[in-house]
Every structure is written in structure tokens, then in C-alpha cells.
Amino acid sequence: MSITQSTPSAALPTALVTGGSRGIGRAIAQTLARDGFQVFLTYVSRPEEAEQTVAEIVAAGGQARAFALNVGDSAAVADFFAAEIKDKVDLAVLVNNAGITKDGFLVRMKDEDFDKVLAVNLRGAFVCTREAAKTMSRNRKGRIINISSVVGQMGNAGQINYASAKAGLLGLTKSCAKELASRQITVNAVAPGFIETDMTANLNDDVRASYVESIPLKRMGEAQDVAEAVAFLASDRAAYITGQVLAVNGGMYC
Ligand code: NAP
Numbered sequence: 001m002s003i004t005q006s007t008p009s010a011a012l013p014t015a016l017v018t019g020g021s022r023g024i025g026r027a028i029a030q031t032l033a034r035d036g037f038q039v040f041l042t043y044v045s046r047p048e049e050a051e052q053t054v055a056e057i058v059a060a061g062g063q064a065r066a067f068a069l070n071v072g073d074s075a076a077v078a079d080f081f082a083a084e085i086k087d088k089v090d091l092a093v094l095v096n097n098a099g100i101t102k103d104g105f106l107v108r109m110k111d112e113d114f115d116k117v118l119a120v121n122l123r124g125a126f127v128c129t130r131e132a133a134k135t136m137s138r139n140r141k142g143r144i145i146n147i148s149s150v151v152g153q154m155g156n157a158g159q160i161n162y163a164s165a166k167a168g169l170l171g172l173t174k175s176c177a178k179e180l181a182s183r184q185i186t187v188n189a190v191a192p193g194f195i196e197t198d199m200t201a202n203l204n205d206d207v208r209a210s211y212v213e214s215i216p217l218k219r220m221g222e223a224q225d226v227a228e229a230v231a232f233l234a235s236d237r238a239a240y241i242t243g244q245v246l247a248v249n250g251g252m253y254c
Pocket residue numbers: 018019020021022023024025042043044045046047049069070071072096097098099100120147148149150191192193194195196197198199200
């Protein structure tokens with residue numbers, strides 16, 4: 001299942017970043033590797049991007065492996081944890097970053113477009129969290145960080161499915177934080193605003209300009225802006241923070 005890897009390290013704590021092959025996930029993977037984690041990153045459709053991310057981490061002196069894993073496939077997630085995580089690595093951090101959009105207005109949105117977005121963005125995070133919690137509970141430590149969105153906080157026309165999933169992630173975060181606190185596992189969410197990635201690359205100029213106009217800092221965010229917030233929540237500096245939502249949105253929703 002692993003397509004590419006540096007020499008695996010049993011000594012380093014491991015951070016699993018779903019959808020870590022490109023965009024925000026890539027920046028998170030690189031930043032956690034910078035901070036001393038062995039990074040396991042997953043992708044679903046673009047192995048070459050995953051290869052490149054691993055190569056960049058290794059070139060910078062870090063440790064990384066990439067795995068093909070559709071987080072919308074619960075059985076595949078369970079198999080992955082059994083084969084690659086359980087009793088194999090010290091899983092210190094899970095970042096539920098994998099996400100997709102299938103935009104459309106309410107009256108035209110098909111059931112399958114609603115279900116697909118919920119299956120990847122929300123149920124995928126739930127299933128990965130459930131599997132990670134088993135391992136982390138045994139170790140009595142762990143950090144789980146869910147990548148939500150400003151859209152889950154404020155809503156967005158044309159993104160009913162995506163907003164529902166991202167709002168659902170906030171409920172998942174707060175409930176898991178309460179349930180897992182006794183095991184010394186913290187669970188937090190990061191809610192990015194509009195970030196320059198493939199996901200936002202297709203916005204037309206007018207829409208982009210209107211978004212930027214609505215952002216007090218007057219720019220789109222960079223993936224690294226989000227990665228640094230995740231790195232903080234994964235660090236010892238955030239040991240007493242759980243059940244929180246850290247917005248990284250240039251002030252567009254306070
Ligand atoms: P992106 O550039 O489209 O990258 C998405 C990543 O998720 C890729 O690595 C992709 O793998 C992976 N992925 C997609 N479907 C998957 C699945 N079923 N199972 C496993 N991995 C899957 O997206 P992004 O902009 O970096 O967004 C990352 C996260 O931040 C998402 O949860 C998104 O909703 C959230 N977010 C983004 C923004 C923004 O403005 N960009 C704002 C707020 C929140 P492949 O490369 O193999 O397809």
C-alpha cells in the first residue's frame with residue numbers, strides 16, 4: 001500500500017496527515033517533519049504529488065512515507081491502521097485534512113454529491129479518529145487536529161454539502177475532546193479561510209476579488225499559514241488546549 005518512503009523510523013513520533021500530498025496537507029506534512037515527526041501522508045488520486053512531497057521532506061532531512069488511502073472507504077481505513085499503525089509506530093498526531101468539494105445550489109444538488117462530500121470530509125475524519133483513538137488511548141497521549149473551514153462557521157451559498165461537513169467536524173471535535181480527555185488525547189480544529197490551493201484555483205477573478213475584499217487582512221491565505229497553526233496544536237506548547245477551533249482566516253469571521 002505504501003508507494004514511496006524514506007527509511008522508516010521506530011524512534012520518531014509519527015504524524016499521520018490525510019490528504020497530505022498537496023495543498024494545505026502538503027504544507028502540514030512538511031512542517032510537522034520540520035518539527036521532528038516522522039510523517040505518514042495519504043493521497044487518493046495523484047501518486048506523483050505524494051512522491052514529490054515525500055522527496056521534499058527527505059531532501060530537507062525529514063522522514064516520510066506516502067500511502068494510497070481513500071478516507072471515504074471505512075474498511076480501507078481500518079485495514080490501513082491494522083497494517084501500518086497498530087503496534088508499528090508511535091502515533092502521536094492525526095491531522096484529518098483530506099477534503100473535497102462538489103459545489104452546487106441547494107435545489108440542484110444531487111443526493112450523491114451531498115453524500116460524497118460528507119463521506120470524505122466528515123465520515124472520513126470520524127473513521128480515522130476512531131482508529132487513531134484506539135492506538136492513542138493505549139499510549140495515553142495524542143493530538144488530533146481536524147481541518148474544518150470558515151465555511152462551516154459562516155455558511156456559503158452553493159456549498160450546502162461542504163458547509164454541513166465542515167460544521168459537523170466542529171461537533172466531532174468538541175465531542176471527541178470530551179470523550180478522549182481522560183486518555184490525555186487533545187482534539188482541536190483549525191478553520192482556514194480562503195487559502196491558495198488547487199481547491200480555490202478555479203475561482204473566477206470577480207469571485208476571488210470579492211472574497212479578498214471581505215478579508216480584513218486583504219489577501220488569500222497561504223497553506224503555510226494553516227500549517228503553522230496545526231504545528232502549534234501538535235506541539236507541547238498546546239498541551240492544555242482541547243475542544244477548540246483555531247480560525248486562520250485573515251479576520252474574515254471572528
Ligand atoms: P486540495 O489542494 O484539493 O488537496 C486535497 C488533498 O486531499 C489531496 O492530497 C487529495 O489527494 C486528498 N484527498 C482528496 N480526497 C481524498 C480521499 N477521499 N481520501 C484521502 N485523501 C483525499 O485541498 P486543500 O485546499 O489543500 O484543502 C485541504 C483541507 O483544507 C480540506 O479539508 C479542505 O476542505 C480544507 N480547507 C481548504 C480551504 C482552501 O481555501 N483551500 C479553506 C478551508 C478549508 P490527491 O492529491 O491524491 O487527490
